[in-house]
């Protein structure tokens with residue numbers, strides 16, 4: 001599948017003729033309809049009513065002005081005659097395992113009003129459940145939606161397809177809702193991606209095949225296994241997880257760093273296999289790159305944009321050399337703390353799962369791999385004095401035959417929520433000294449707000465910076481604190497959980513009342529953090545709310561927070 005591009009910046013996975021055509025349609029639509037309320041993704045999600053050559057010919061024959069634009073009525077006529085709507089590829093499905101109030105649902109949530117809300121959140125899974133329509137299965141070449149075998153829960157809003165890392169928090173919520181069949185089906189779909197492509201795709205669309213997303217498949221398998229003891233699922237998952245591990249630890253994703261003692265360490269980075277504008281944001285990326293001078297620079301920027309989408313944090317100043325200039329994105333030259341924490345957890349998970357099915361040599365191999373990564377993270381990321389792990393920026397001048405010489409000054413000293421993610425992993429949260437240091441550092445970091453843990457301290461307009469970014473990754477930090485077993489750490493975790501739950505409650509009620517996308521200014525100090533779309537909520541927010549309510553329970557009234 002992967003071929004080398006003309007430039008030497010890495011591989012490129014070719015896209016489909018359909019995606020290329022839909023990008024052209026997207027460009028024309030922008031010219032015709034203008035940028036107000038324009039969502040470029042909408043156009044690459046449309047499907048064809050006829051074969052591509054027929055549709056293309058009709059499109060090419062639309063009357064155009066000298067500057068190439070098409071009139072609104074001609075374009076609307078074309079869309080009606082030749083295209084199906086963006087959401088018609090999927091059918092709403094009744095999940096087989098949904099019941100209004102599952103037996104033993106959230107026993108520690110005792111306040112009646114909060115219990116009522118939790119049941120409403122639980123019921124949102126029904127509104128977010130989809131299956132791929134028969135049309136896609138019969139004629140996949142007419143659709144950018146990829147045909148998945150099992151029904152899914154989608155994030156919602158403009159994201160009507162499965163997303164890799166969103167699925168993790170959705171599955172955490174499904175566990176609370178006792179929807180094990182649905183969760184298992186979602187895991188099986190992701191396993192099939194690994195079988196087909198060698199990695200889990202960013203999302204289930206033809207335009208997402210050139211990159212992955214934060215690798216949390218092993219965590220999903222573990223969560224389902226813990227509740228169901230489904231050994232068959234483990235047997236199916238294990239080869240896929242081993243293959244996925246290889247994807248993240250070889251070729252462009254692998255980085256070797258030599259420390260002061262001359263020991264080399266292998267870590268991983270994000271690196272999309274793409275050097276063109278992202279099809280779902282084609283018009284935006286083209287515009288972003290327009291200020292660059294030459295094609296080589298543009299290709300590199302496009303790779304950085306796609307690689308940043310692979311991080312799940314698209315976009316944040318975390319990946320930018322110059323915080324006010326998106327063209328300075330440098331994601332491929334950053335070794336990220338969170339990615340390596342996820343892979344460390346993947347190694348421990350694989351080792352555990354291999355033991356479950358009696359594959360002791362794999363169990364041993366991955367246990368050793370986890371020890372090596374832990375050492376590498378200690379050397380490259382960990383700052384003992386600051387009590388945080390910092391991203392490491394690769395410096396071209398230190399690159400000798402693909403081995404980078406470690407230098408403390410290349411650590412990015414900026415504070416992000418990702419600096420605390422390693423706490424999620426047992427090898428770190430079992431060390432009391434580390435936990436205490438990290439907890440103190442988190443408390444004084446400035447990241448904890450009324451709404452929970454902010455993604456960054458930078459006030460920028462990027463989606464993943466303060467005040468917009470309230471990542472579900474805070475759930476991992478909370479879990480790390482809880483798993484440490486320390487009383488103080490649990491109390492900090494509870495404090496953060498309370499903030500997140502209140503915020504989401506306020507967001508939910510406000511959004512419900514307004515029946516429109518929620519407006520932060522209406523939610524007083526708890527504004528920000530939730531992402532509640534009327535009638536569906538948002539997949540990962542629903543999941544984290546349910547998981548936190550399960551962990552901490554709830555006895556007080558929440559309604560005073562929503563006046």
Ligand SMILES: OC[C@H]1O[C@H](O[C@H]2O[C@H](CO)[C@@H](O)[C@H](O)[C@H]2O)[C@H](O)[C@@H](O)[C@@H]1O
Pocket residue numbers: 041155159163165166202203278280281309310312313314315463
């Ligand atoms: O359409 C632009 C980008 O949209 C996605 O990113 C955002 O939504 C995802 C779904 O909730 C989420 O997983 C991601 O963290 C968000 O930043 C998509 O993942 C990107 O690849 C895409 O370019």
